[in-house]
Amino acid sequence: xxxxxxxxxxxxxxxxxxxxxxxxxxxxxxxxxxxxxxxxxxxxxxxxxxxxxxxxxxxxxxxxxxxxxxxxxxxxxxxxxxxxxxxxxxxxxxxxxxxxxxxxxxxxxxxxxxxxxxxxxxxxxxxxxxxxxxxxxxxxxxxxxxxxxxxxxxxxxxxxxxxxxxxxxxxxxxxxxxxxxxxxxxxxxxxxxxxxxxxxxxxxxxxxxxxxxxxxxxxxxxxxxxxxxxxxxxxxxxxxxxxxxxxxxxxxxxxxxxxxxxxxxxxxxxxxxxxxxxxxxxxxxxxxxxxxxxxxxxxxxxxxxxxxxxxxxxxxxxxxxxxxxxxxxxxxxxxxxxxxxxxxxxxxxxxxxxxxxxxxxxxxxxxxxxxxxxxxxxxxxxxxxxxxxxxxxxxxxxxxxxxxxxx
Numbered sequence: 212x213x214x215x216x217x218x219x220x221x222x223x224x225x226x227x228x229x230x231x232x233x234x235x236x237x238x239x240x241x242x243x244x245x246x247x248x249x250x251x252x253x254x255x256x257x258x259x260x261x262x263x264x265x266x267x268x269x270x271x272x273x274x275x276x277x278x279x280x281x282x283x284x285x286x287x288x289x290x291x292x293x294x295x296x297x298x299x300x301x302x303x304x305x306x307x308x309x310x311x312x313x314x315x316x317x318x319x320x321x322x323x324x325x326x327x328x329x330x331x332x333x334x335x336x337x338x339x340x341x342x343x344x345x346x347x348x349x350x351x352x353x354x355x356x357x358x359x360x361x362x363x364x365x366x367x368x369x370x371x372x373x374x375x376x377x378x379x380x381x382x383x384x385x386x387x388x389x390x391x392x393x394x395x396x397x398x399x400x401x402x403x404x405x406x407x408x409x410x411x412x413x414x415x416x417x418x419x420x421x422x423x424x425x426x427x428x429x430x431x432x433x434x435x436x437x438x439x440x441x442x443x444x445x446x447x448x449x450x451x452x453x454x455x456x457x458x459x460x461x462x463x464x465x466x467x468x469x470x471x472x473x474x475x476x477x478x479x480x481x482x483x484x485x486x487x488x489x490x491x492x493x494x495x496x497x498x499x500x501x502x503x504x505x506x507x508x509x510x511x512x513x514x515x516x517x518x519x520x521x522x523x524x525x526x527x528x529x530x531x532x533x534x535x536x537x538x539x540x541x542x543x544x545x546x547x548x549x550x551x552x553x554x555x556x557x558x559x560x561x562x563x564x565x566x567x568x569x570x571x572x573x574x575x576x577x578x579x580x581x582x583x584x585x586x587x588x589x590x591x592x593x594x595x596x597x598x599x600x601x602x603x604x605x606x607x608x609x610x611x612x613x614x615x616x617x618x
Contacts, residue, residue, distance in 0.1 A: 223310035249305030256298035263295030285556035326369035344590040359526035362581030386413035390563035412568025421511035433457030433496030436599035476502035511560030524548035
């Protein structure tokens with residue numbers, strides 16, 4: 212199949228079935244599915260305070276070199292970490308196939324566990340997370356910090372190898388309206404040797420996309436767990452839509468996103484009020500911000516870098532929130548709350564926020580979930596929000612109540 216042709220929608224599931232961990236990049240959005248394989252070129256890594264700002268230039272240079280080498284796939288794919296001073300993981304693939312959106316039919320989905328059994332270890336423990344939220348609230352009362360996003364991780368260990376292609380299929384079936392992804396990460400070395408890593412997830416949130424001069428950002432902020440009871444579920448949705456605390460949290464994010472995009476756009480449309488979107492486990496406040504670029508040389512990656520990290524995953528003001536995260540969270544986020552996606556030589560591309568995700572190796576998964584803390588937040592409610600977000604990944608893995616949780 213021609214690498215640049217748009218395959219029929221029926222072929223999207225074939226791309227999903229063709230994914231192979233360690234040699235593929237997979238990205239499915241509500242409108243298209245993309246599978247890239249192999250590595251033609253690697254975007255050079257860079258560290259330091261200005262590494263993130265330099266990234267679009269490095270990508271553009273590699274894409275230009277690929278064109279000059281007569282490579283007909285001038286697209287960069289991969290992931291960017293939360294901390295802009297840490298190297299990104301981006302490559303120009305050997306081949307790329309595109310299709311329409313994934314469709315699984317009306318039959319009920321079957322979720323096959325990617326491993327027989329897991330041992331689960333939370334970091335931090337729930338009581339430590341509650342203390343962290345209390346610390347964040349104290350910082351807001353004594354200074355200009357308006358919001359900080361505090362996260363947790365779950366370390367899942369299996370006695371047998373994890374079937375990542377099956378996990379990806381499970382995630383895609385549960386997330387047809389979102390962004391399902393799997394991206395290779397640099398191997399991690401320890402005392403036992405070098406281990407291949409994969410960033411895998413099902414994000415409900417688009418950071419930014421560019422198609423021609425058209426720009427779209429869709430930040431989510433303000434969340435509540437769903438209920439199995441339809442009446443209770445609708446009541447929770449309506450309560451979220453009128454919650455002063457959640458509307459304030461959302462407004463902080465929208466203000467920052469619009470501020471980041473406005474210098475690049477001659478037209479920018481920002482909704483006056485958020486709307487509701489849902490996943491199988493959560494309700495979110497959502498705003499679709501659209502714009503028209505003033506300069507066609509501005510790429511989707513340049514826009515993503517200008518926006519990253521948004522207050523939806525870090526907080527506001529950004530530097531203060533980042534410092535609070537470094538102080539309170541007991542682990543390195545890595546690529547969690549970074550961005551994952553693609554950018555072609557013309558500048559078009561899509562970048563999703565890497566939430567509802569895990570970092571995987573052969574026999575372990577490291578899951579992440581966070582909650583936005585603002586004045587008025589209750590530690591117990593924020594802990595419950597992270598638990599609800601973990602369920603997206605846990606349900607996709609087919610992990611039941613029999614999992615062994617370490618103290």
